[in-house]
Structures are given as C-alpha cells and as structure tokens.
Amino acid sequence: MTRPGWQWPVALYLGAAGALTAVAFGGSSTVRALVVLVFLALCPGMAVVRVIGVGDGWAQLSLALALSFTLDTVVAGVLALMGAWSPSAALIVLVAITVGGAGIELGRRSAAEASA
Amino acid sequence: MYDIPTTDEAALRTLTAGPRAAGEQADTAEGGRESVVATVAAVAAVAAAVALWVNALAGINPRDIGGLGLVSSLPLTAFVALGLLTCSFCATLARRKHSMPLLALHVVALIFMVYGSTTLVEQVPSLNVTWRHAGIARFVMDTGGVDRSVDAYSNWPGFFIVLALATELTGLRDPIQLADWAPLAFNLLYLAPLVAIARSVRADRRLVWASVWIFYCANWVRQDYLSPQALVYLLFLAVLAVLLNWFPGPGTAWRPRWPGGSLLARAQARWPNEQAVADAVRVPARQRAALAIACVAIVAVVIPSHQLTPFAILFAAVALVALGQCSLRGLPLIVAVMTAAWVTFFAAPYLTGHLGEVGGQLGNVGGTVSKGVGDRVGGSSDHVIIVALRIAFTALLWGLAALGAVKWLRGRRDGLALVALALAPLTLVFLQAYGGEILLRAYLFQLPALALLAGALVVPASKRWRMGVGLGVLSAALLAGLLFTRFGNDRVLMFTKQEVQGIGRLYAAAPRNSILVAPSNNLAWQEQGYGAYRHVLMNRIFTTREGTTPQALAARLADYLAGRPAPAAFLIITRSVRNYDAEFGSSPWGKVANLERGVGRSPRFKLVYANPDVKIFRFVRTPGGGR
Numbered sequence: 001m002t003r004p005g006w007q008w009p010v011a012l013y014l015g016a017a018g019a020l021t022a023v024a025f026g027g028s029s030t031v032r033a034l035v036v037l038v039f040l041a042l043c044p045g046m047a048v049v050r051v052i053g054v055g056d057g058w059a060q061l062s063l064a065l066a067l068s069f070t071l072d073t074v075v076a077g078v079l080a081l082m083g084a085w086s087p088s089a090a091l092i093v094l095v096a097i098t099v100g101g102a103g104i105e106l107g108r109r110s111a112a113e114a115s116a
Numbered sequence: 117m118y119d120i121p122t123t124d125e126a127a128l129r130t131l132t133a134g135p136r137a138a139g140e141q142a143d144t145a146e147g148g149r150e151s152v153v154a155t156v157a158a159v160a161a162v163a164a165a166v167a168l169w170v171n172a173l174a175g176i177n178p179r180d181i182g183g184l185g186l187v188s189s190l191p192l193t194a195f196v197a198l199g200l201l202t203c204s205f206c207a208t209l210a211r212r213k214h215s216m217p218l219l220a221l222h223v224v225a226l227i228f229m230v231y232g233s234t235t236l237v238e239q240v241p242s243l244n245v246t247w248r249h250a251g252i253a254r255f256v257m258d259t260g261g262v263d264r265s266v267d268a269y270s271n272w273p274g275f276f277i278v279l280a281l282a283t284e285l286t287g288l289r290d291p292i293q294l295a296d297w298a299p300l301a302f303n304l305l306y307l308a309p310l311v312a313i314a315r316s317v318r319a320d321r322r323l324v325w326a327s328v329w330i331f332y333c334a335n336w337v338r339q340d341y342l343s344p345q346a347l348v349y350l351l352f353l354a355v356l357a358v359l360l361n362w363f364p365g366p367g368t369a370w371r372p373r374w375p376g377g378s379l380l381a382r383a384q385a386r387w388p389n390e391q392a393v394a395d396a397v398r399v400p401a402r403q404r405a406a407l408a409i410a411c412v413a414i415v416a417v418v419i420p421s422h423q424l425t426p427f428a429i430l431f432a433a434v435a436l437v438a439l440g441q442c443s444l445r446g447l448p449l450i451v452a453v454m455t456a457a458w459v460t461f462f463a464a465p466y467l468t469g470h471l472g473e474v475g476g477q478l479g480n481v482g483g484t485v486s487k488g489v490g491d492r493v494g495g496s497s498d499h500v501i502i503v504a505l506r507i508a509f510t511a512l513l514w515g516l517a518a519l520g521a522v523k524w525l526r527g528r529r530d531g532l533a534l535v536a537l538a539l540a541p542l543t544l545v546f547l548q549a550y551g552g553e554i555l556l557r558a559y560l561f562q563l564p565a566l567a568l569l570a571g572a573l574v575v576p577a578s579k580r581w582r583m584g585v586g587l588g589v590l591s592a593a594l595l596a597g598l599l600f601t602r603f604g605n606d607r608v609l610m611f612t613k614q615e616v617q618g619i620g621r622l623y624a625a626a627p628r629n630s631i632l633v634a635p636s637n638n639l640a641w642q643e644q645g646y647g648a649y650r651h652v653l654m655n656r657i658f659t660t661r662e663g664t665t666p667q668a669l670a671a672r673l674a675d676y677l678a679g680r681p682a683p684a685a686f687l688i689i690t691r692s693v694r695n696y697d698a699e700f701g702s703s704p705w706g707k708v709a710n711l712e713r714g715v716g717r718s719p720r721f722k723l724v725y726a727n728p729d730v731k732i733f734r735f736v737r738t739p740g741g742g743r
Contacts, residue, residue: 019285028287036285041305052406059361062309066354067410069347070417073274076281077420080273085260087284 004109008050009102015043016095023091044071044094047101071097151213158218161204162225168197169229173236178610183498183699186603201225202591205329209322210584219325226332232300241295242610244638246342250292251646256280264465266647271463274421275344292643295342302340309353313564316360317530318391320576326587327571331563333594334513336601337556348422351414355429358411359442360533362404365393366440384440389530408444415451419458424550426455428541428561435540441533495701502604509597510559513566520569537565608695611640615690618730622688631677631685635708638696655703664706666714674720677735685735687715
C-alpha cells in the first residue's frame with residue numbers, strides 16, 4: 001500500500017489544468033498536442049491507481065496507462081453511443097475523475113497527518 | 117555454468133542481490149571512479165549510437181528502397197550505430213554494479229532507433245490500414261457516432277472513438293497526423309507493463325532488462341501502427357502484469373476436478389511460485405479487490421475495441437488458472453461472458469451477415485496455418501527471402517524460449533506461468549485465420565513470455581563477461597533478423613506525397629456513392645468519406661485468370677462497372693499498387709501493368725488525373741449501358 005503523498009496529486013492537478021488550458025485556448029500546436037496526449041494517456045488512470053494504493057513503480061505506471069485509456073474509451077464511448085458526442089464534455093469528465101482522485105489522496109494524507 | 121536457485125532462500129538471495137548488494141561490495145574509491153567512467157562511457161555510446169542512426173536514416177529516399185526493404189538502403193553507419201548500442205547495453209548489464217536507469221536509457225534508445233526509424237524515413241504515414249483507421253476516426257468526428265452497417269471496424273469501435281477524441285482535443289485537423297509517431301509512442305507505452313511482467317517472476321534484475329531488450333529486438337510483426345491492436349496490446353500487457361504481480365498462485369483450496377487435474381496439481385506443487393504468492397498475500401484484501409475490478413474494467417474496454425485480443429486474454433487467463441498460477445479464477449468466465457454479450461447484443465447484425473466468413477474457419481487449423489504461412493511464400497525472390505527469414509526468426513525465438521524454459525523449470529520453483537503464457541496464444545489458431553495473420557498475432561501475444569524465457573538462457577551466468585557476450589550474440593542475431601523481418605516490406609508499404617495528393621484529387625472529383633476501384637488495397641485511401649463511397653478491389657471482384665490481356669482486363673472492368681449504377685466510377689493506380697504487384701506477385705485476375713495499359717487504350721475509360729505516382733481513370737458511361 002502506498003502512503004498518500006502530495007507530489008502525484010499536484011502533478012495530476014497540473015496535468016488537468018494544462019489539458020483544460022490547452023483546449024480552452026484552442027489552435028493547433030505541438031505543445032497543445034503533447035499536453036493533451038500526456039493527460040489522456042496518464043492522468044485519469046494514475047488518479048485511480050493512487051486511490052487504489054498500488055505501490056510498485058513499474059506496475060503502478062502500467063496500470064495507470066491502461067486505466068487511463070480505459071476511462072478515455074468508456075467516457076468517449078458512452079457519449080458517442082448515446083448520440084451526445086462532445087469532446088469537451090469528455091474532457092471535463094476525465095478532468096473531474098483526475099481531480100477527484102487527486103483530492104481523495106490529499107484528503108487521506110491530511111487524515112494520516114492528523115492521526116500521527 | 118550458472119545454477120538457478122532451487123530454494124526459497126536462494127530465490128530470495130537472487131531477488132535481493134540486486135544493485136545495492138553488489139554496490140556495497142564494490143564501494144571503494146577506485147570502484148566508484150571506475151563506475152563513473154563506465155557510466156559516462158555508456159551515456160556517450162548511447163548518444164553516439166542515436167546520432168549515427170538518425171544521420172544514417174536522414175539520407176534515405178523511400179523511392180530507393182529495394183525489395184528487401186529498409187535494410188537495402190541502410191548505410192554502414194546504421195549498422196555501426198546498432199552494434200555500438202548493443203555492445204554498450206551488454207557491457208552495462210554485465211557490470212558488477214549495473215544501473216537500472218542506464219539500462220532503461222539503452223532500451224529507450226533502442227525503441228527510438230528501431231520503432232521510430234520508419235517515421236524518420238517515410239514522407240507520409242505508411243501502411244494502407246493506417247489511413248483507413250484514420251478515416252473511421254474522422255467519420256466519428258464528423259458524425260458524432262459510428263455506423264455499424266459499414267463494416268467490422270464499426271462493430272468494435274472503441275479505438276476509433278478514442279482516436280477521434282484525441283484528435284479533437286489536440287486540435288489536429290486529421291487523425292492521420294497522429295500516425296507518424298504512433299509506433300514509437302506505442303512501444304514506449306509497452307515498456308512499463310513489460311518491466312512489470314518481467315519483475316513479477318522475482319528473477320535477477322538483469323534478466324528483467326535483458327528480457328525487455330530481447331522483446332524490442334524481436335517485435336517484428338509491426339502491429340504497433342495507429343491501430344486498435346496497438347492500443348489494446350497495451351491493455352493486454354497491463355492485464356498480464358496485474359495477474360502475475362497481484363494474483364499469482366492457485367488461491368485457496370485449489371482442487372482441479374477436470375481430466376488431467378491431478379497432473380496439473382502436481383505441476384503446481386512442483387512450481388508453486390511461493391515468493392510471488394507470499395508477496396501477493398501481504399497485499400490488503402481491499403486493494404486486491406480493487407485491482408480485480410480494474411482488471412475487469414480493462415477487459416471490458418478491450419472487448420469493444422478489438423475482435424481478437426479478448427480471446428488472447430481469455431486463453432491466457434484459462435491457462436494460468438488451469439495451471440494454478442492465477443488466483444483470480446473467475447476471470448476466464450467473466451471475460452467469456454462479456455465477450456459473448458458484446459457479440460450477441462452489439463456485433464450480431466454484422467456477424468449474421470458474415471457467419472460463413474467468421475465461423476467457417478473454426479477449428480480448421482490446417483487451413484489457418486496454410487493461410488498464415490504457405491500462402492505468404494510467393495511473389496518476388498526478395499519477398500520469398502523475407503518470408504523465409506520471418507519463419508526462421510520466429511522458429512529461432514521459439515527454440516531459444518523452449519531451451520530457456522527447460523533451464524528455468526529445472527532450476528527454479530516458479531516459471532510455470534511463463535510457460536503457460538508462451539503456449540496459450542497458440543490456441544488462437546483454432547479460432548480462424550484472421551486474414552492470414554493469426555500466427556503473427558499469436559507470436560505477438562507470446563512475445564513477453566518468449567523474451568523472458570529466451571533471456572533466461574544467457575542471463576544470469578556464472579561469469580559476468582559470459583553473460584554479456586551471450587546476450588550480445590543473441591542480440592546481434594535478433595537485430596540483424598529484425599532489420600529484414602520488420603522492415604522487409606517497406607518498398608511496398610511506404611507511400612509518397614504524390615500518391616497522397618493523387619488520392620486527394622480522386623475524392624475531390626468523385627461524387628458521393630461513386631465506385632472507386634483499385635487493383636489491390638495497398639494505397640493510402642479510405643481516409644476521406646468513409647462509408648460514403650464504394651471502395652472496390654480488383655482482387656476481390658475478379659478471382660479467375662480469365663482474360664488477362666490488357667484489352668480483356670479493361671473490357672472486364674468496364675462490363676463490371678456498367679452493370680452497377682453509381683454517380684461515377686473511377687479506377688486509381690498508384691506506385692504502391694504497382695510495387696505490391698511486383699513484390700507480392702500478381703493476383704489471379706492479372707497484372708496491374710496490363711490493366712493500366714488496357715484502360716489507357718480503352719475508349720470506355722478516360723485519364724482524368726496523372727502525376728508521377730498516380731493515374732486516375734474515369735469510367736465513361738454511354739446511354740447504351742456504358743459500353
């Protein structure tokens with residue numbers, strides 16, 4: 001079980017903020033593409049994996065990548081199959097998952113510090 | 117010769133005798149200086165290898181690539197670069213105090229050099245299916261959904277929906293823009309689960325990196341382009357990583373009651389994998405439950421994204437459970453039920469229309485193997501060499517893995533899971549030929565286990581220099597083979613900018629619902645107007661050799677088109693289609709050159725566009741039925 005830390009939650013918040021900002025500003029650039037792709041490939045899954053508490057670095061990373069694509073597919077797939085296709089809505093849901101997961105880890109960290 | 121530990125203590129010693137223990141022994145000032153010099157030398161070697169490689173590839177023109185593929189155009193410096201990287205990796209691995217980040221750096225450099233090379237050479241993304249996949253994702257972007265009546269892809273749409281999402285959010289104009297670096301990106305993504313899988317066997321850390329290195333030296337099947345297979349392969353690897361790391365062993369009260377169960381129970385007792393089981397038991401039950409749910413969720417996304425991979429996961433899970441190597445014993449049933457549910461409720465309309473195609477090959481192993489091997493041996497002499505090398509390369513790795521498995525199982529009390537994972541994908545050949553690709557796909561699914569077992573032949577060894585030399589020889593053989601086996605079809609698979617421009621002109625000229633004919637599927641089309649045109653292949657409509665002269669071919673095609681009402685009909689012939697004909701052999705209907713000559717002379721076709729790589733002919737309909 002990993003101990004809740006602050007580094008990953010902060011990184012996840014930054015990733016989510018970066019993706020939102022990149023999409024909100026619009027246009028097409030390599031920076032925007034990289035920021036969004038890294039967010040989609042890593043952040044939602046890492047938020048969930050950190051909540052589960054997987055500790056091993058490589059296993060944690062592999063599960064985070066797989067769960068990120070899983071969540072991307074589920075969120076976008078549900079929107080597409082419901083006839084409500086909206087990339088922005090999908091991004092907002094994925095950002096919410098990321099921020100929620102990071103928040104849970106920060107909450108656990110605060111609780112652990114309070115009880116210590 | 118190195119003796120593999122046979123007891124728990126020995127296994128634990130091997131596990132813990134990693135860099136730290138070795139480093140403590142070598143913790144002298146001289147050793148430290150030596151270590152710094154070796155590290156600097158290794159980093160310099162990696163940098164030099166990458167620079168040499170990039171420089172070597174920069175001068176290659178796709179048009180000059182010969183029948184043996186990219187290797188025919190590689191200058192000497194490219195081989196020097198690969199040799200330098202391999203020597204540096206083996207030397208780093210054989211050092212008394214090996215460094216994980218340094219080994220990882222070598223592997224990343226290898227991934228860049230091998231899997232980024234096509235990107236460095238090609239003018240536009242290669243492989244015709246890449247363009248079709250981009251076209252399906254573009255369809256999702258344009259319509260906001262999928263049309264299940266179009267084809268099989270639309271009945272397994274997961275990947276295309278994600279690709280559409282990524283394209284929209286990145287602000288790119290077209291999904292094909294993500295294709296350039298897809299092989300490199302996917303192979304980098306595979307790195308984490310591959311390391312996690314290798315670490316699950318609690319072997320020497322050197323074997324972890326040696327096996328990952330071997331995987332990237334042996335992944336010739338080229339399923340890492342912008343495709344559903346490439347993405348779900350990552351998910352497949354992640355599922356294996358979860359099962360091997362968190363659910364090893366048989367679980368409680370494992371009493372196989374099926375025929376041969378006692379034999380399996382004895383095998384499980386001989387190779388119980390205690391260390392991994394003991395580690396897994398220490399994981400809290402809630403965390404293991406969450407991981408099981410995560411595993412099922414991943415599989416739930418694999419199923420609507422790819423037809424074959426759910427079965428690869430199913431067979432792997434069945435093999436692990438049957439051999440008492442996986443405590444998540446309900447997983448096979450869950451995968452089977454979910455797959456059946458998808459096929460029944462979502463893909464049924466497609467499958468009912470293609471039952472003969474899909475179900476007719478069930479259990480026909482002879483036909484499947486013939487389609488996957490025998491039917492591919494043909495075409496030009498260069499192509500025959502490439503196919504023969506692929507068969508030899510695969511057989512070599514199978515042979516090495518078999519020897520490695522014998523060594524492993526004789527000396528250790530784990531490893532049965534690896535043998536199960538190496539064998540389970542072979543059962544896929546009982547399903548169907550998968551367009552003649554099933555053996556390639558089976559090899560791909562086997563590869564993580566094959567790499568570990570083959571690596572166990574040379575790593576660890578009693579003397580470090582022997583380990584380095586052994587791995588060096590193995591790597592040299594695999595990399596030499598990889599240059600032919602992976603890139604052997606590049607003359608056919610690579611497209612030029614002129615080809616893409618010509619195809620763009622075709623779609624600009626063709627009204628919706630037009631018939632677009634090509635001699636074969638080897639062209640960068642279907643990226644526009646997916647589902648809005650009728651794409652027709654000569655080798656699908658004419659399967660006999662009746663009338664192969666230029667005049668006869670033009671007349672047959674004109675008659676075919678005259679009988680099918682459409683706003684317009686076009687024939688497109690590209691450089692890659694001609695190359696396909698030359699390398700892979702002519703289709704039963706005849707030669708592309710004859711067809712081109714015939715329609716060029718026929719009054720029933722009019723040349724409407726031409727550039728050095730593309731010719732587009734429009735079928736001229738006449739009031740009397742087009743004749």
